[in-house]
Amino acid sequence: MIFHHIQFTRTSRNAKTGPIPVTTTSEETCAHACPLKANGCYAEGGPLAILWRKVTERKAGLAWDAAMAEIAKLPKGTLWRHNQAGDLPGMGDAIDREAMAGLVRANRGKRGYTYTHKPMDADNAAAVVDAIGQGFAVNLSANDLAHADELAALNIAPVVVVLPADATRATVTPQGRKIAICPATISDNVTCATCGLCALTGRKAIIGFPAHGASKRKATAVAMAA
Numbered sequence: 001m002i003f004h005h006i007q008f009t010r011t012s013r014n015a016k017t018g019p020i021p022v023t024t025t026s027e028e029t030c031a032h033a034c035p036l037k038a039n040g041c042y043a044e045g046g047p048l049a050i051l052w053r054k055v056t057e058r059k060a061g062l063a064w065d066a067a068m069a070e071i072a073k074l075p076k077g078t079l080w081r082h083n084q085a086g087d088l089p090g091m092g093d094a095i096d097r098e099a100m101a102g103l104v105r106a107n108r109g110k111r112g113y114t115y116t117h118k119p120m121d122a123d124n125a126a127a128v129v130d131a132i133g134q135g136f137a138v139n140l141s142a143n144d145l146a147h148a149d150e151l152a153a154l155n156i157a158p159v160v161v162v163l164p165a166d167a168t169r170a171t172v173t174p175q176g177r178k179i180a181i182c183p184a185t186i187s188d189n190v191t192c193a194t195c196g197l198c199a200l201t202g203r204k205a206i207i208g209f210p211a212h213g214a215s216k217r218k219a220t221a222v223a224m225a226a
């Protein structure tokens with residue numbers, strides 16, 4: 001069992017998520033495969049970067065099990081976001097199955113959702129399938145539209161994709177899959193608290209996130225690299 005560190009925030013002040021519970025997991029969980037790592041990740045700038053560094057240095061947050069206990073205490077049906085920064089448990093590209101099982105257990109009866117950049121090898125895909133089957137919405141994060149097609153073709157989990165910063169209209173992938181733009185990125189009247197699309201485990205529509213944050217030019221370059 002790998003013990004990561006997690007900040008559990010009961011009521012987020014993030015304008016995009018709205019006032020829902022969110023977590024921030026120590027940086028060693030981030031996939032080596034993620035092209036946004038030190039290259040346009042929105043979490044590497046602003047106040048979130050400061051919090052994330054403290055969590056990674058174990059100067060803020062809780063040990064993994066204590067954070068799971070906080071999540072387990074959330075009222076039934078609570079919409080919450082796992083990882084405003086960080087990835088699924090496990091070092092780098094791997095998913096730690098024991099820790100993942102604990103996370104899925106803590107979410108029972110709630111509407112947790114998260115995103116992963118970990119590569120979908122057989123072991124990781126099995127962990128994601130299990131999480132989805134038990135109601136924890138793991139969204140597979142694609143780096144560009146062609147990658148979104150690849151991940152959607154796996155048919156194991158909902159898919160999201162980073163788009164160039166100026167994308168504001170629905171678009172399609174090279175294979176014709178529709179991309180809906182995250183409504184919170186184009187309207188001040190929508191937050192995750194009122195939308196909840198990312199928490200739908202059976203969602204077929206791919207959600208696109210226009211690159212944002214201090215490094216949006218680099219993230220845009222990643223989205224356009226295909």
Ligand code: SF4
Nearest residue numbers: 182184192195197198
């Ligand atoms: S699609 Fe909805 S739930 Fe997902 S990030 Fe955007 S606002 Fe939040």
